[in-house]
Amino acid sequence: MSLAAHPILEAIHxxxxxxxxPGFLQRAKPPVQAVTDVSLAVRKGExxxxxxxxxxxxxxxxxxxxxxxxxxxxxxxxxxRNLGNLSASxxxxxxxxxxxxxxxxxxxxxxxxxxxAIVGEPIWLHSTxxxxxxxxxxxxxxxxVGLAPEQAGRYPHEFSGGQRQRIGIARALASxxxxxxxxxxxxxxxxxVQAQVVNLLEDLKxxxxxxxxxVAHGLGVxxxxxxxxxxxxxxxxVELAPVDALFETPLHPYTxxxxxxxxxxxxxxxxxxxxLSGEMPSPTAPPSGCRFHTRCPHGRPxxxxxxxxxxxxxxxxxVACHFWKELAxxxxxxxxxxxxxxxxxxxxxxxxxxxxxxxxxx
Amino acid sequence: xxxxLRDVLSVRDLTVRFGGAPANVIDGISLxxxxxxxxxxxxxxxxxxxxxxxxxxxxxxxxxxxxxTATTFLDAPLLGRDEKHWRDIRGNRMAMIFQxxxxxxxxxxxIGDQIAESIxxxxxxxxxAARARALAMLETVRVPxxxxxxxAYPHELSGGLRQRVVIAMALANAPALIIAxxxxxxxxxxxxxxxxxxxxxxxxxxxxxxxxxxxxLGVVAEVADDVAVMYAGRIxxxxxxxxxxxxxxxxxxxxxxxxxxxxGPRGGRLATIAGRVPxxxxxxxxxxxxxxxxxxxxxxxxxxxPLRAITPGHDVACIRAPLEQHLxxxx
Numbered sequence: 001m002s003l004a005a006h007p008i009l010e011a012i013h014x015x016x017x018x019x020x021x022p023g024f025l026q027r028a029k030p031p032v033q034a035v036t037d038v039s040l041a042v043r044k045g046e047x048x049x050x051x052x053x054x055x056x057x058x059x060x061x062x063x064x065x066x067x068x069x070x071x072x073x074x075x076x077x078x079x080x081r082n083l084g085n086l087s088a089s090x091x092x093x094x095x096x097x098x099x100x101x102x103x104x105x106x107x108x109x110x111x112x113x114x115x116x117a118i119v120g121e122p123i124w125l126h127s128t129x130x131x132x133x134x135x136x137x138x139x140x141x142x143x144x145v146g147l148a149p150e151q152a153g154r155y156p157h158e159f160s161g162g163q164r165q166r167i168g169i170a171r172a173l174a175s176x177x178x179x180x181x182x183x184x185x186x187x188x189x190x191x192x193v194q195a196q197v198v199n200l201l202e203d204l205k206x207x208x209x210x211x212x213x214x215v216a217h218g219l220g221v222x223x224x225x226x227x228x229x230x231x232x233x234x235x236x237x238v239e240l241a242p243v244d245a246l247f248e249t250p251l252h253p254y255t256x257x258x259x260x261x262x263x264x265x266x267x268x269x270x271x272x273x274x275x276l277s278g279e280m281p282s283p284t285a286p287p288s289g290c291r292f293h294t295r296c297p298h299g300r301p302x303x304x305x306x307x308x309x310x311x312x313x314x315x316x317x318x319v320a321c322h323f324w325k326e327l328a329x330x331x332x333x334x335x336x337x338x339x340x341x342x343x344x345x346x347x348x349x350x351x352x353x354x355x356x357x358x359x360x361x362x
Numbered sequence: 363x364x365x366x367l368r369d370v371l372s373v374r375d376l377t378v379r380f381g382g383a384p385a386n387v388i389d390g391i392s393l394x395x396x397x398x399x400x401x402x403x404x405x406x407x408x409x410x411x412x413x414x415x416x417x418x419x420x421x422x423x424x425x426x427x428x429x430x431t432a433t434t435f436l437d438a439p440l441l442g443r444d445e446k447h448w449r450d451i452r453g454n455r456m457a458m459i460f461q462x463x464x465x466x467x468x469x470x471x472x473i474g475d476q477i478a479e480s481i482x483x484x485x486x487x488x489x490x491a492a493r494a495r496a497l498a499m500l501e502t503v504r505v506p507x508x509x510x511x512x513x514a515y516p517h518e519l520s521g522g523l524r525q526r527v528v529i530a531m532a533l534a535n536a537p538a539l540i541i542a543x544x545x546x547x548x549x550x551x552x553x554x555x556x557x558x559x560x561x562x563x564x565x566x567x568x569x570x571x572x573x574x575x576x577x578x579l580g581v582v583a584e585v586a587d588d589v590a591v592m593y594a595g596r597i598x599x600x601x602x603x604x605x606x607x608x609x610x611x612x613x614x615x616x617x618x619x620x621x622x623x624x625x626g627p628r629g630g631r632l633a634t635i636a637g638r639v640p641x642x643x644x645x646x647x648x649x650x651x652x653x654x655x656x657x658x659x660x661x662x663x664x665x666x667x668p669l670r671a672i673t674p675g676h677d678v679a680c681i682r683a684p685l686e687q688h689l690x691x692x693x
Contacts, residue, residue: 053550054521160638161407190406191577195621195632202631217550220580224623224632261555263580265624267603270584275559276552279520341608347685348620351613352633354656359636 007041007077008179008211009065009098014038014074016060030284034060036235037074039310042179047205047212049222049243051258052232055280061232062181062215066098067091096126099172103184105164109156115142115167116152122174141170144207145200162193169200179211187218198225219262223247228316231255234283234291237310240318251319251328254292290322298327370538370571371395371418371440374432378410378417378595381425385645387413389595395539395571402574402586402603404618408639410595411575415541418573419458420448436538454484457532461544463524467516473500473527474512477534484535499530503560522553526560533564540565543575558585579622583607591615594639594650597669601676611678613655613685649680657682657689 016035022028035057042048042065050058063069065076067083076083078094086094102108109118119138123129129137139149145166156164165185172180182201186194198221205212216222222229222243229246231239231254239252250256257276264270278295281287287294293303302322310320321327371393378388388410395401403411417428418440433440436455452458460466468476477496481487487495493512500508503526516524525545532540545561546554562585565572576582582589582603590600591612599612610616620633637654646652652662661681669679682688 053552162638191579192406192618192621192635193638195623196634198623199631199634219551220623257552261552263554263558263578263584265580265583265622266607267583267586268607273555275555277556279522279553343609343684343686344607344616344619347610347616348633350685350689351616351620351656352631355617355633355636358656 006044008044008079009042009213010077011038011040011061011065012075012077014040014061014064014076015072016057016064016069017072032283033235033286034283035064035071036286038235038237040230040237040240042211042213043228045209045211046227047214047225049214049216049226049229050232051216051219051222051229053217053280055234055283056232057235057283058215058232059183060235062100062183062213065213066100066181067094068100092126096122096175097178098181099175099177099179100181100183101165101168101172101185104188105161105168106156106188108168109164111156114153114155115147115159118156118167119152119170119174122171126175137174138170141173144173144204145170146196160193161189162196165189165197166200169197169204173204173208176208177210179213181213181215183215184217185214186221187216194221201225219247219258231258234280234286236291236320237318238292238320242316245315245317249328251317251324252292252321253296253298253327256327257295257297290320298323369394369396369434370436371573372432372434373418373430373440376414376417376428376430376433378413378422378429379427380642381427383642385595385642387595387642388417389650391590391592391595391597393573393590395573397538397571398565398569399587400565400572400574400585402576402582402589403592404576404579404582404589405592406577406618406639408594409592411592412543413595414592415458415543415573415575418541419452419456420445421452450484453480453531453537454535455537456539456541457535457537459525459528459532459540459542459545461547463521463528463548464516466528467524469516472513472515473519477527477531480531481534495534496530499534500527502533502564503527503530505530521549522556525549525553525557529557529561529564533568533570536568537570539571539573541573541575544577545574546581547576547578554581561585579619591618594645596650596679597677598651598680599676599678600669601673605673605676609672609676611672611676611683611685612651612680613657613682614651616685657685 014035015037017031017033019031020029038061050061052058064071067076083094116138119141120134123134123137138152142149142152147163147166186197189197204210214225226243229241229243230237233254239255250259260273261276274297276295281294289305290303290308293299308320308322310318312318373393375390375392376388377386377390379386393401403414405411416422422428428441430441474493474496477499478492481492481495497508497512500511505511505523505526546557549557574586586603589603589606590597593614599615610619617633617635623632635654640646640653646663648664649662649667652658667679667681669677672678672683
């Protein structure tokens with residue numbers, strides 16, 4: 001990976017606070033600090049994952065990067081241009097380039113629009129194509145995502161969850177984007193369907209040279225799909241690293257705790273383990289110093305008093321922890337690779353081969 | 363499944379059919395759970411795992427016909443009893459942990475009142491004694507600052523704490539069997555680890571039998587003793603958890619395991635299972651997985667494959683298992 005070459009999208013000291021305006025008989029509440037001072041570069045062609053638990057600010061950060069909501073402070077650069085300074089017409093072009101796939105395929109498709117209207121809308125909006133050309137293009141897109149073009153006249157309720165997610169993907173592809181944000185794109189799907197969508201996203205990425213930004217909480221999917229991972233806690237990035245390094249030697253105590261909490265992949269790997277206690281504090285009143293210090297098993301007085309720097313290490317890794325050097329091995333080896341039995345490997349190979357044969361001769 | 367231990371629940375050939383439906387939603391499943399053991403029922407949406415749990419709890423609506431050749435719960439028949447009998451065992455000898463703790467709790471009563479209610483109902487305790495027991499239960503499930511939280515309302519608690527309250531409620535009358543329906547699916551991964559470890563600790567202390575319903579093979583690997591894989595209302599494979607992970611036999615089990623992204627380094631494309639679960643209207647006559655199975659042969663489509671033992675205790679309902687032998691012979 002060429003270092004920091006061409007960030008396609010860049011966040012610079014990005015902050016988003018949601019304030020609730022004071023109402024009748026209601027005092028002003030402190031604002032929710034969803035994202036605080038985040039700087040992050042998305043490289044062209046990579047798959048970058050934003051990981052964290054509910055309330056970590058990962059979805060908000062994703063939406064800020066796509067200019068779907070205004071930031072409280074800070075800038076987003078797309079191809080070096082500041083999105084905050086663009087004219088309305090320039091912003092329209094940018095919106096074609098940056099697309100999004102939502103988590104819930106039931107809520108993100110208009111039930112009164114046919115699939116053709118849903119997928120065709122971005123084309124209608126962004127180009128001057130004739131109706132017949134548009135229809136042909138929609139048929140193409142449906143084929144690309146593995147749906148039959150004959151289904152274009154149907155409505156969302158006639159499709160299963162996985163098929164609806166494919167419709168959402170076709171809609172995102174319709175404007176020929178350069179980057180797609182997947183906001184929990186597979187977490188509402190069953191595991192076998194989830195695998196279909198993960199495979200599809202990977203194929204499309206290679207086919208169209210896309211950059212993918214994946215917001216997710218499922219660590220298995222992230223390990224499988226991403227090149228780099230940013231771990232978020234309470235609105236801040238605590239660790240950013242290439243995927244293998246992050247999973248094999250997590251540096252930040254929170255990343256280590258996340259890795260430890262993942263259920264084992266084989267009953268033979270069950271072991272007693274240190275479980276992170278407590279829950280994430282409220283983002284209206286984040287703790288002082290390091291925001292993780294209230295739950296950190298290695299917390300010291302310094303962590304309470306002083307905010308750790310988001311430090312850049314030599315091997316393309318970043319971590320925000322005062323004591324990462326001492327703690328680097330605290331979480332290592334917690335995720336041994338799954339011991340796949342010979343019987344399982346043989347049968348899985350047979351399954352994949354037979355499956356491929358079945359798909360090529362339907 | 364495990365000889366020597368007393369079965370708390372034993373069910374033979376359970377079937378469920380909804381009024382007007384062309385096929386059984388649950389089509390002849392048999393289960394045994396012994397004291398202190400955890401049976402995981404695994405499957406995807408629409409495989410019937412939740413309907414199974416509702417049938418076992420007597421919670422299905424009146425348009426559902428539930429039948430079985432034999433059911434035993436604590437040495438007494440379970441099905442075919444009146445509503446009074448159900449009310450006496452539900453929340454008492456048999457309790458349920460639901461997936462979504464916000465909808466499982468009543469928003470207008472304090473959590474203390476909700477836990478105390480079932481204690482008072484089943485044990486005939488005074489309000490004061492029931493409240494004391496409710497407090498003890500909150501402490502058992504490690505709710506911090508339990509005395510103060512007793513008067514809290516569900517919306518004042520986080521998702522993890524709410525799930526602890528639901529567990530406290532389920533355990534309040536020391537049930538012999540707990541049915542946990544996706545107990546951690548709505549929770550974050552660190553909270554999931556807390557709740558799974560809590561359930562395991564409490565189960566070891568009380569010796570309760572558990573049926574764990576989940577779609578997550580990671581959760582199965584973490585806590586189950588025995589596993590039953592369900593597909594379209596039938597059990598397609600069952601056995602001890604290690605046998606299932608090391609020696610999966612049914613094509614559906616293999617596909618399910620292959621589609622789970624591993625925690626190890628990226629290993630090529632994920633396996634997928636083509637198509638989707640058939641609706642009751644399109645249920646195939648033979649093996650219900652035949653429409654999606656890459657190894658399907660004509661015999662699969664005509665007759666229901668019997669559940670047969672591959673090794674003692676490890677059953678599979680596939681005429682082509684073990685695959686490598688059948689395919690080797692054919693090729």
